Amino acid sequence: MSGRIPGGPAVIPDVVEKTPSRLSAGTLIAGCVAVFLAQTGLVLPAAVNGVIQQTLHLSGSQLTWVSDAFLVPIAMFSLTFGVFGDRYGRKKMLVIGSLLMLAGYLVSAAGGPVQQLWTGQALCGIGAAALFPSSLAIIIASTPRPADRAKGLAAWTTALSGGALVAPPLAGGAVEFGSFYWAFGAVAVLAAASALLTVLLTTDSSAPEGRSLDWPGQITIAGALLALLFGVIEGPGRGWGSTVVVTAFVLAAALLAAFIVVENRTERPMLRLDLFRIPAFAGAAVVAVVGMFGFLGGAYALSIRLGVIAHQTPLQAAVPFLVIQGVTPFVWPLLVRLLRRVGPRIMLVAGLLAIAAGWVWLDALPVASSTLLAMLPALLLLGFGFGLLVSAITAAAVNVVPIELAGMASGTTSVVRDLGQTLGPALIGSIALSQSASMLAPELATLPLPDAAQHAVDAVFAAGGPLAVATAPLGQASTVVGPIARQALEHGYGIGFQVSAAACVFAAIVAAVFIRKGQTVETR
Template identity: 30%
Template sequence: MTSMLEVPDTTVTRTPRRSTPPPWLAVALACAGQFLVVLDISVVNVALPSMRAGLGLSGQGLQWVVNAYAIAFAGFMLLGGRAGDLYGRKRMFLLGLGLFTLASLVGGLAQDGWQLLLARAVQGLGAAVLAPSTLTIVTSAVSEGAARARAIATWTAVGAGGGAAGGFVGGALTDTLSWRWVLLINVPIGVVLLAGAAWWLAEGRAGDGRRLDLPGALLVTAGLGTLAYGISQTEAEGWTATPTLVPLLAGLALIALFLLVEARAKAPLMPLGLFRVRSVSSANAAMFLSGAAMFSMWFFMTLYAQNVLGYTPLAAGFALVPSSLAVVVGSKVAPRLMRLAGARAVAVLGTFVAMTGFAWQSTMTADGTYLTAIMFPGILMMLGGGLAGTPLAALATSGAAPEEAGLVSGLINTSRTMGGSLGLAVLSTIAATRMGGSTTPEALTEGYALSFRTGAVVLAAGMVLMWLWLPRRATAAR
């Protein structure tokens, strides 16, 4: 009897290799992560009264439900971007998304106010690690040129749509389920994205394996966090009160110390020479001014719709749907216009359209109709924001070296978020001063209208800066 062992088996078993995913899949995963990050900046706003009743939060505690996320998000952004450069964009995407998802679960199940605030801060930390990786994944998955411009436009539109959808999603979940679901909804979405990213995303590490600049990271995080805390105090305490001035001055001092440390560091978190690149410095300054006005739009529009016109949270969310669609349209049209007129011209055009919408919105009245008091000016504001955001993001990332891509991505997000935080604090103070403590519809309308007029002035200043400073077109990376 012949044994089968006598026949040598020369077959070599090979482990199936995973095929390289198509670029659109990497872009889709990155955009979904960015959507979650931006959505959670605004989604809790309409749920705040329910959170206060459910957990017995004080007025100050209620304010920190929003601020804990925003401060951690802005403060850790540069660290998250640099970590992606040094340790891998996929790894940081998974780490940030994992933290974000876990914190959403803890926050949704919170039984005490401090648990919710801690969860929101961890959410912000996860978002700061996740957000820079989303843009670098997009830019590394798609080749330079028209295809990359379209991919960045999609990323911008999805991110803007997340912010736009926050009020609607939060209102719908709060009205139909409970406030807890504005956080719990992130859990199943996050799990699906984690599985997809772990399987499909390719690792990309542009750095050289150096350690993170921990002193710089701690200083910039503490500086931005302290400065943001001071900004958050302005609405309640005013700009000249000690509780406002002390953190503002301390934050500025920490940021100055950060710059001194970075200038002497051998491997700085943020190479200061990066700002000698015109596209990087000018686009970030423009994004800061744009964010200062645009971030406040949803806040004041929602308050006007509910506090003056009497809309429910869900109705207010529906009222802003046309604006949400407009920002997506603007972001998708921008690449085509960029090919014809250049990035600078499109950024200026978009800012002009947004400024026109702000000026129109500033004519609001206490008995305004939906079409002229919310829909049409809202469409102009968000259409302009979509048109301007794409070229600014493209310009900010085009002049940086590949090993600095994550840093530049984090910087552009930080500029927008910190501009938004400062702008909202300033505009809220201006509105509150005009209201003079009155809560009548007429007084509220006057305060909101003044905030929109001020926003129009900020956008006008941004438009001049863009025309004089921005390079005409995006250039290839160094």
């Protein structure tokens, strides 16, 4: 089979998809449980950011790395695991990914310093990098009929939302009755169950022809993403003009250029760059990065607002996220119909604008009056928008490539989506904390405190920034500096909401312009 890409090379080399003719119930269940596990792990730290920060006394950068130690490996290795799945079987990748997450969560649940938590999170992120593209590819490869594929994509999206739905109450309950470490132990049990279900239920699929390990491509893209994300995360703490941060950005640019050269010259690339000549595919990639940045960035700002600024318990802070993620399962039948009848373009535009409206709504609510009832309309908008966004991004990318390139397309979709998810907390956290620090610094310089207390406050601010000042035990000084620090944080994370909303509006414009209903790849 060969395919013609509009605006690209005339012929795609022959590729044979080794897959069953229809999607089995077992494969669907195992694929959905796998993405449920991966998304649960992705959301889990955000649900207990406040408790982690207070328990381990972390700076803003250290707290950001708790989430990003999970997210960075996903962005780095999703393409790699997409290749492995195509060559050696997606079932194997689901088992390996689940076992890696099991090992990572056992490390995280064991307690210890923040470095151990980072290590466990990184292992889990590598596992999730296998689960996201492989779970999607194994479902897509088994659904050549559009009607079946719409159902499979909607089920996958619902499972993904279900993972995000479960994570907040799981984390909150663990803190309420024990420690946040217990939540990591609970997800370890889920990882073991995912591996077992995959072994017992999944019908394997692969597409090895035309795919190679392409080590130069894998090394250059992984290095480029690691350098880029390291620079973004460390920029606020070390300074954007520091030697380390500038070197990271230069290295990222050089490695990205090397990756493009390698992929254009190799006979069997891990990523066919000519796919980006398809307007819908390229548009979906941009929308995935910017749109998921907007959604996850705003979600990170909301988690800090609830857990750190408003001092809500983990269970209280979990409820708004339950509302957001609880919408998708209820609209699953609607997602199926929309995918079949209106296509991804309208879904993306509507979903992104709904998310933008939700963040603007929440930004307009002062922290003191942000009750669940007051937030409910915004939370429902966010949940509906997220369901549309995730299902439509996937459909926009994979529906315009031949079925035999489903693994590559789904891997690419995972990379760009997860890059946006990683950049969201990193950049929004950086923007919010820098704005908070700019507002807080002159206030701290004029406090009516005794010299000893002033020196203590200044030391905490220098070491940990506004988050540390808002939560550190500073004795009598806390009654003075606490409200000021929380006001500065409210200002900073309010700007984070605004930036997240603007990103979603931009992504909606890209979707409206570049993603058209009916754009497909002709096969012959």
